[in-house]
Amino acid sequence: MHSRFVLDTLVVSPSGPPDPAIAIAASRAGAIGVLNLEFANDLPASRTAIDALSTYGRGRLGVLLHVESLEFSRSILSILPENITTVCLAGSGVEAIGELAAAVRSADRTVLVVATNEEIARAGAAAGADAILAKGHEGGGWIG
Numbered sequence: 001m002h003s004r005f006v007l008d009t010l011v012v013s014p015s016g017p018p019d020p021a022i023a024i025a026a027s028r029a030g031a032i033g034v035l036n037l038e039f040a041n042d043l044p045a046s047r048t049a050i051d052a053l054s055t056y057g058r059g060r061l062g063v064l065l066h067v068e069s070l071e072f073s074r075s076i077l078s079i080l081p082e083n084i085t086t087v088c089l090a091g092s093g094v095e096a097i098g099e100l101a102a103a104v105r106s107a108d109r110t111v112l113v114v115a116t117n118e119e120i121a122r123a124g125a126a127a128g129a130d131a132i133l134a135k136g137h138e139g140g141g142w143i144g
Helices: 021-028 043-056 072-077 092-104 118-126
Strands: 009-011 032-036 062-066 085-088 110-115 131-134
Touching: 009 021, 021 032, 021 043, 021 062, 032 043, 032 085, 043 062, 043 072, 043 085, 062 072, 062 110, 072 092, 085 092, 092 110, 092 118, 110 118, 118 131
Parallel strands: 009 032, 032 062, 062 085, 085 110, 110 131
Antiparallel strands: none
């Protein structure tokens, strides 16, 4: 069996209060536009941002969730519109990665795992992630 390497552009909105503007613009430009909900905890505000992304985004859309916020992440997964087809999972809870990855895959969505170390990368691979995104000290702000 031969695998095919595909290089794609993923644009993630900044962390903080959920704002889909950058993800919408990225999707309209041909990238995968991802709404960052990694540190979000306000479900109504997140729902509003998800609805805007779903309505105004074009092409490929996604969300970024934090695996340690398991209940919040489950709630987000339960309300995702069908056109948001990519879910990125970040955080160091390797057990939660497997659980959330299974939920994402059962909804027939693409699951990407953000890895800041080898243990997380291996957990993502074991969970059947479609891709592992390596994150390091590549810029200012919140980094791996």
